[in-house]
Amino acid sequence: MLVLLGIGALSGRAQGVTQLSSDLYQVTYRPASAEYRTVPGTHFDLIYQEGTADAAWRVRRALRRSRAGTDSLVGSTPRSIEMPVVVDGFSDRSNGFVTPFPFRQEIEAPSIRDDALVARSSSWPSLVGSHELVHAMHGEIDAGLGIGNLVRIFAPDVARAYNLSAPQGLVEGVAVYRESRYEDGAGRLNAPLFTMKMRAAMLSDDPWSLTQMMEPPAYTQPFNRFYIGGAHAFKAWTERGDHPNAAFFRDATALHSQFPFLGFGVGLWTGLGQWPGAPDDELRSAFQAQYQREMERRAPFTDTEVVAGETGHNYRRPYWVSADSVVTYLHGYDVRRGFYRVHAETGERSLVRVQSSTEDYTYALSRDTSALYASRYVPDPWVPTQEVAEVERVDLSDGEATQLTENGRAFAPVEAPNGDLWAVQNDGAFSQWARLDGPDVQPLTQFEEARFKQIAPSPSGHAVAVLLNVEGTQRIYRVDHHRRDDVRLQPWLGLREAIIYDLCWGPEGRYLLFSADLSDVVNIFAFDTETEEVLRLTNVPFGALEPSLSPDRSSVAFIEYRHERHELVRIPFRPDEADVVDSPTVILGAEPPRPPARQVQTEGDDAPDFDESRPYQAWRHLAPRMVYPTVRYDPDEADRSNAQRIKKLGVGVGVGVTGNDPLGRWRYEGDAYLQDGRLWGAATVQSGRWRLRPSLTVFNTPETVPVALEDSPQSARVGLEERGVSLDTRLPIRLQSNVYQSAAALSLGAEYRQTRFFGDPLAAETTPWRDRVTLSPRAVWGHRVQQNPRDLVPNQGLILNTSAEIDVWTDDISPSQAFIGTADVYLPLALRTHTGVRLGAGLLTQNQEAVIGTSQFVPRGYEDVALGSGSFLRVGAEVTQPLWYIDDGSTLIPFYAKALYGYGFGQTMTALGDEGVSYSSVGAGIGLEFRFFYALDFDVQIGAAFRLGPEDIDLVWRRGSVGGGALRCATALSLCFRVPRSGPDPGDRWIFAGPVKRSGRP
Template identity: 30%
Template sequence: MNARFVISLLIFLCLATQAQAQIYSTQFRAPGQEWMELRTDRFRVIYPLRYQQEAYRTLSILESDYPSIQELVGGSLRSFPVILNPDNDLSNGFVSPLNFRSEIEIAPIIGKSMNPRSGDWLELVVPHELVHALHFSVNPRSFTRAIGLLSPDLRRSVHAAAPLGVFEGIAVHHESHGSVPGAGRGNHPYFRNQFNALLESRQEWSMGQLLHVTDYTPPFDRHYIGGYEFTHWLLHAYGEDAVKDAIRFHYRYPFLGFGTALRHTTGNWPRTLYREFSASANAREALRRSAIAPVHADAVTELPFDASCSRLNRPVWTAPDRLLFHARSCNRAPGFYQMDLSSNRLSLVYEVMSAPDHLYNLSGDRSELYFSRYHPHPRYDNLLRGDLHRLDLSSGTSERLSLNARLYSPDPLHQRLLARQVQANELALVELDETTGERIREFGKPEESSVVQALSHPHNPTLAAIIGRVKSVQAVWLTDLEAEPTLFERPPDIVFAEGSVFDLAWHPAGETLLFVTDHTGSMNLYEYSLRDHQVVRITNSLFNAYEPSYSPDGTQIAFVGQELNEQKIYLLDRNLIRPERLQEEEWQYNPAIAALLERPLMNRSPEDLPDPSEWEPRPYRTSTEWLKPRLWTPVFEQEAGRERIGVSLESVDPMSRRSYLLDLNHYADRTWYNFEFTSKRFYPGFTYELFNTPNFTAFRVQLEDQTETLPVLQQSRGGALKVPVRIRFDSNARFSSLLIEPQYYLSQIRFLDAADTGRELSGFGTRHTIGLRSVLNLNVRQFRRDLQPNSGWVFFAETRYGLNSDELEIDGGRYTLTANLTQRKGVRAGVISYLAPLQRWNQTLRLSGQVISQTDVPVFNLNSLYSDLFSERPLGAVNSAAILNTRYTIPLTYPDQGGLLLPVYLSNIYLVLFTQTVSDLDAPDLMAASRTLYGAGIRSRFRLSNLAFDVGISVGWEPTRNEVTGFFGTF
């Protein structure tokens, strides 16, 4: 047999799913949308009618960038769906090889993570996602193509065997070196200096760390940063076709790994490539550092914050000796912390995840903090919106000022509230009532512009410093809010041709304005004098200094700095430094900036852009084509000591609102099936199921002088209707939600001999059953390095009740049993509590208990609830049972390390201590009818390429029987 065919076959088998493990998910879309589409031969842009302008812009970018991206990675597209999602402020974009499509949130990402010089959000994200789409479409001649005959989505997914840094690296390279000068994260010091800060240190990233996703070590977008750095170097060192050729080779031989693909393309193994890359990166960085004058080390002190992987943001002064800041880490609660500088005493004021721009401000008397955060829609998926809050610093209580208003960056001075509001792919400036949060007015602005920050002068109520982005220019306008109702109509007051401006902060006296710019290749603090109209540089950081604020007397400046892979807070004594004055031509408007303010879309000439007059908007309609299976996968698993072999067929519509799964399998010498159809076209949606499924169970039979157990195979066939009602109360620092799922089953059951499933022990009995499943998650919280939640409660309950009367006569050989279906009912309920006895070391404890009660004809399968470390099934056929579990996890190490030639990545190793007690609640002697298991094991989370595993080896001891057992797998 051809070796390449064997490889292709192994890929297909390894991607096999377990029975009923649905791959295609569905989701609710934002309600009330009039969905439209624009079509070309290559693309199908699907969008809400009110965002038609953004749809045209998106399609223009797609068509104009297609040739250059195709040259970079290869591939081709035809009628590729690109869905523009409205109303979700937690923005992003993605391409999925399953249900092959791209989805882009129209709202822009806020904060510093993206380079403002890229232009607007669509100019940055659309080319980036198009790189992914063409990457997944690469399909050279190979036997891997054979997978596509039955599952084109799985064929595309073969590309996903490469580390994700390969995907993101080439995409960030294109966004940074395309048609817009200075664009992309590859030209963004905030992004790149997180890599530079680790060079020449013991924490410099290895080859595997450059390209693999990190789970437990910041920065958590490391595969974007490292992927770009390596890819950019590779293209310069080995030619513009190096990545394209490696992608094609890896597609043909995915099991050889991407390291072998690089060896084929470059002639060098990954170890050699890494040595060359590291030497080049360190030499470049040494040259950059040599050009930077030493900082005033004696003027800067670090603020202590005892936590792992600290990411601190925007310190503000609540008093001359107190600092308030937002903190995220791996072993502390996220939120606003306050530190007493005289004693270094730290206290958590309020637990919350603020909006990622971290633009919050104090009230005039410094007693309240105004901030913004995301709130999830209670019913609809992927729909989070920003709202304003007011935090009382003395009581630690927060008041929500707006409701689904999509507001950010509140500035509360002078009895008014300025804030940014999302409008399509831009942000506008609005004025709000400080008490009610109601909008008073909106300031006008030009097209293709956004407000980045607005900060009122501390003493002049009409003057505000405003950072705006127009096209590729992000600069400062000192604006009279009464005289200039339309923003950015004149040239900016502070602007840099080779950089952007961030993070404004007024001096308490209002004489100077602090700001940050990155025009030198690092973010640094600068000061503008209103009286002298001069700009001076305050810091000369190697790796970034940003988010500054003056102390109340103006003698100190607190700011955030990059320290290795963490962001920490520093205090700068203003009296101990000598600022460096900048020449006016460095920061004033000039012809080069004028050209940037007038550049066309993607900086392309009109003849290089497509003609939109050829496009015709039309209402979006879902055809019946989606009913054709997009995917079929083989099924192989073992259950109750028997092999299940079969096939699963799946499909989903382009908007992921309807899907089906058909599972056909052979098990216990019989053929079984399960068909599931899910629709989320409206809330709450429904799932309809047709099934013919097996369940091995047992009856306990009381004879004259003894009790026997009759093992049987229960066959259930029929249909079910489920209506899951999900309500999300919060999804921020903690998660709270409620699921209520009414169920109705119309089915028939009969019993077969467990040893000889061809032998019928009964006829069919018909049953009508109603059920209810509910889960309440209450304030569940988990830190980044926790292995299970560390706080919160989960309450769950499930019940089924038979409605009709029917009886089954079961032939037990020496006796006959009567199963009364009128009594078929059951309830299962329990509670889970999460605790953190040693939170500092991410050690967590889970306590859970549940009770099951059911009739002789069982409703629930208890076998799946028992630990695998019992030497045999701990309880026989019982009607009522109680199960108590404890689980204590102890992280041992977080290597976060892996390779490229062997694509194995080790995330962590941890110890698990656990117990399980099961009891027969119907037994007269509860203690005698209970069994307890004590266990311990060591587990590891690791990835093989991008397939994640969490397995280990464990030992269990049952003291009442003095039995010791071992188990390998998931426990």
């Protein structure tokens, strides 16, 4: 079964074909200014964007140094790993991933700003390099005779995809485990902001099952649950004995490589030597017992007053703006993310502005508290993978936002005492302190291996505290010398073996509040600048962060983590009663006066040899990625085996080939096959160097089609030969990407083709070539579409979808003309219950020569109706209501249920001609979203439609596959360093979809 899913698909024409889909390989448009260079090397060929040489060198060093430990964990592969490593520098929304199509690593040079990932690491490249190498080695597993070994002969990338199609919790779990062993104290398993979510989950009323630890959640926080659960499960299994041993993982992955259709649960069962169900019960009991002992040891806990908090709501970084209210950032299941004002007594909130944010949520109030300064990622309209951090000013009185930078690459903005604006600016894998100069950003520092996290001037302006990370040590510095164009820092405060995460001054500048993970749990502290004592203000079960002291210094508002939520809480501020942190734990200025100045690495075995680099040339990387057999057949032949007048093509056998370079500048595919005594074939080449992403296809293919015979009431099936050339272009455009998203996708195809009939029963009478030139434009536009994490459909917005097929020139044959357009409006009527309401309208017009698939256009219950020529108008409404967010399933049986929902609909369609034909139906049903074999997402609906015309009830069902089907799901097997939905906008997502599928041409 999985063999067919991986190397077989049905073509869009009449013949069936077992061949690889072009969806596996895609071109990628990158900024025109991004030039790349290559540095060949043993195992890893670097392909880095000019300007990112330092980050590329650090990535390669991490790959080389971590390889031995990764081999011992994953297991040595039969062949030496050889893979390209692409390092980009044009986007601020950082990530790292391994993809099998084509096999490569790709890493953005700028560091992710999430402290749970990088706070204790010497650098972002060292962390991401060690993590992604595990995925690369995992993809290379070849356990010998089996399906994976067989597929690898023809398509090594598909074999790698099989290996990486294991449960994602285990795939990511082993990588997180390895990253947490590469550098002492670094990695997510050593990060309290990461591990606190595991403790909170397992001690909750609904602890995670093994399947929930292994599968990416669809609708349940935290959305990186499979990273958290998978890493802790892998650690528990590996460290069961006296010495770490990952033999279970090697045994399980070997069996999965050989027989992927069994599901990974069988391999896990075999590797652990336990019956199904035993690992689940054992893990849950062990974690609960361990965490309960820790809680008892750390009790009693601080009694906090919850200001605002409910399941699925995440409040972040509160600031007091008056004696009884705070402004805070909020996102969650049923709220639009943005800035809100919250009453400190009642918890009532009012919207300031709907706004996205960077993942660190580091923003600041203006000094007069009338506005706030924040950063968000602004996408490039033309480059889908480029997003730049820009600074904006948000007025708290009316929510008006003004962008202050242009290509600023700036985070954590703050107003300086003199009225200037300071920010943190990306500098390769590190960052610098910078000043806004109009729309430009000017660096004020040139430090080496330093990552600025936050700049915090005191209310009086006499002191400036700086949260700075130097090689994995994150402490507070203060300004020793400051001029307009230069800054020098002096160490001020640190806690031994602890990370400080955030800063906030008290109203008079005496107390500097912060959170830190002393004793492995993040808590709230206050630094008394007069006595130089550090006061511990909280002892919470899981984590507390981002404190803010009220204007009258009576209470501290902060964020406390609980299972599935970040609550806004407060406690009284009583410094005289607070515990004082022991002086040996407190570090006061015992470091060099400032971080080291920038230097160039020149010594050692790992020194960069980039003098040998050369410009990237795609042709050097265009060797075939797959060479595979193809089999073609006409399914109608078997259905009409007894017919007297039918052309039989028989079985066609041939070979296909496809290729793609690591940067996605070029893609090609082609196949040639022998069928009915002739050689046929098609070839496509596409380029991503230009915005229009042009592709050129030439083809000469056969199929069989039904025709009417003049001398008989019966029809015959004859051969149809098509040959020609087509040119296609497509242009995606992002018009707006904040919380509300606007985007467009335009495409245009132009095709010249010749057709003729061949073969008995018509012999040579109908063999002259018929020529035509066809244009196929399509446009999709979404305007202000918004969807929260638990919405099954958008809760607001307009989506227009149009496509047409027009013969602009024909040779003595009737031209084909068809147009279809749909408009869907989503109404925000019930955000709290996630009820989706869609009003839709559609227009279809076609002539007799057009062949358009209309089963998705007609009202439900009338799918068998074939619409002829003419124009048709359809209107309708649909309501979707989630019933149960399941987000659970089975690991042994590879099935994961995401959500069960109900739906109701009403539709009517009318012909716009004199005929007045109309069809109408109303109905309801249930739907289930589920995932099969860890990567294949489906949405199945079953319902009943009451047809108003014949007054009967028809059973209706529809099947949707998220991502476009099984093969496209395979492209989702890119192992990302961060979870796509756990970034700044995990729920603000929507997808273009069209109702028309072309079914062939007579």
